[in-house]
Amino acid sequence: MASPAKETRVFETVDGTKEFVLEEAILADFGLVRAWRGDRHGNLVFRDSARNFSPLAAMCGRVTIAEVEELVEPGELDPNHVHTPGVFVQRVVALTAEQAADKRIEKRTVRPRAAGKDGRETDPKTDEKGTDGGMVA
Numbered sequence: 001m002a003s004p005a006k007e008t009r010v011f012e013t014v015d016g017t018k019e020f021v022l023e024e025a026i027l028a029d030f031g032l033v034r035a036w037r038g039d040r041h042g043n044l045v046f047r048d049s050a051r052n053f054s055p056l057a058a059m060c061g062r063v064t065i066a067e068v069e070e071l072v073e074p075g076e077l078d079p080n081h082v083h084t085p086g087v088f089v090q091r092v093v094a095l096t097a098e099q100a101a102d103k104r105i106e107k108r109t110v111r112p113r114a115a116g117k118d119g120r121e122t123d124p125k126t127d128e129k130g131t132d133g134g135m136v137a
Contacts, residue, residue, distance in 0.1 A: 006022065007022045025060070028057075032064075033046075033054045033066050036068075038070075038092060039074045039076065039092075042088070042089025043074075043084070044086075045082060055083050058088045064088055064090055064091070066091070068093065
């Protein structure tokens with residue numbers, strides 16, 4: 001069973017005419033993003049992996065609220081480094097130093113293997129004892 005066919009249109013490109021599949025835009029009531037730096041006008045700069053989806057999340061929200069780790073004065077941000085322009089941001093919340101340091105998603109979420117009665121590591125899923133350097137067969 002196949003999905004229903006999506007609408008396609010032909011557009012003129014640099015390489016000639018090409019056919020493209022049209023997709024509906026993602027719309028959200030609120031876009032919540034956390035930026036590394038930003039100004040009170042809503043211009044935002046993201047760091048590392050936050051650059052992947054945060055600009056898109058900011059653009060798809062009808063109302064975008066940005067938590068900013070470092071709030072700077074307008075004009076201090078290099079326009080070439082702004083990832084999301086202020087036109088997409090309706091509210092800016094400056095974080096305190098303590099709030100900016102709290103990045104719960106970056107905490108380690110795996111637990112170490114438990115040691116068995118004889119001192120060798122065991123696999124917590126199966127309780128089998130490893131034989132070669134903690135490796136479980």
